[in-house]
Amino acid sequence: MRASDRAYATLHSDIINWRLTPGTVLGEVELSERLGVSRTPIREALAKLTAEGLAEPQSGRGMVVSKISLDHLDELFELRSALECRAAELAAKRGEPEIFSALHRQLANAGELITEEDPTRADYYQLAADLDVAVDAAVANHYLAQALKNLRVHLVRVRRLGKDNPARLRDAAREHAAIALAISNGNPAVASAATTVHLDNSLRHLLSTAA
Structure with missing residues (x-):
């Protein structure tokens, strides 16, 4: 290297x-x-x-x-909504149901991974990352996957503004599970709607805790 x-x-x-x-x-x-x-x-x-x-x-x-400004959160989430909702729709059309069904089962139980004994939440974040990887692969669109990769760099930093609140992370795990279930069921509209709910809740939490 x-x-x-x-x-x-x-x-x-x-x-x-x-x-x-x-x-x-x-x-x-x-x-x-x-x-x-x-x-x-x-x-x-x-x-x-x-x-x-x-x-x-x-x-x-x-x-x-570079600094992270609350003034930029709305812009960041506007882009996130456009990219992630479309990605969820395409994954529901093109993805392998078995992969997302397995992820749904794991995410449905992900709340058990979020404990005070593990302040890094490493296991939970890895599971969320696994969902991202599965969606990117299912989308089969290099340009969309690259745009999402660039966006996630900033989302990792923004996450810290939410202070890794355990209650919010458990809610997020359930929201991720709903996204995975909709994709496994091959329902693009529901997958997009579940993604919208997750993004709206995430943005509201960030604004409330980082203000």
């Missing part, structure tokens, strides 16, 4: 997982020393992060981790 790719992968992970918080200065010298690469790969990595919207220039401070 090229040095710039290694630097990008590390910084990308640090940003979306909030190890580098919004507003953190991304100094070339400091990053070069920390990651053990020259400044040229760091510049290339920062350019890629900037193109993705994860880093941005700030006057007098150089490059910083």
Whole structure:
């Protein structure tokens, strides 16, 4: 792997997982020393992060981790609705019912994975990611799948604004289960409607907790 790719992968992970918080200065010298690469790969990595919207220039401070503004949540969820509802519709038409039936069974019991003993919610988030992967595969549309992939980078960061509330996550698990069931039943309209319900509830929760 090229040095710039290694630097990008590390910084990308640090940003979306909030190890580098919004507003953190991304100094070339400091990053070069920390990651053990020259400044040229760091510049290339920062350019890629900037193109993705994860880093941005700030006057007098150089490059910083981009901020997450509540003002942008509505815009983000408008795009999310357009992409995810259409993806759910296509998955219901093109997907293999058995795959989504199995995901429905797992998601219906996902509330048991959300405990205070596991503050990372790793098992639950992996199951939600498995649903995303299954939908992307079922859609069989490279451009739509790529657009969703780019969008999810920002959604991972936004999730932290909701403070990983256990009650909301259990509701979200049930909403994901409903989406999987509608897709497994081959019903595009219901799949889209279930996705709309999930997105509306998610946005309302984010706005209420992050305000």
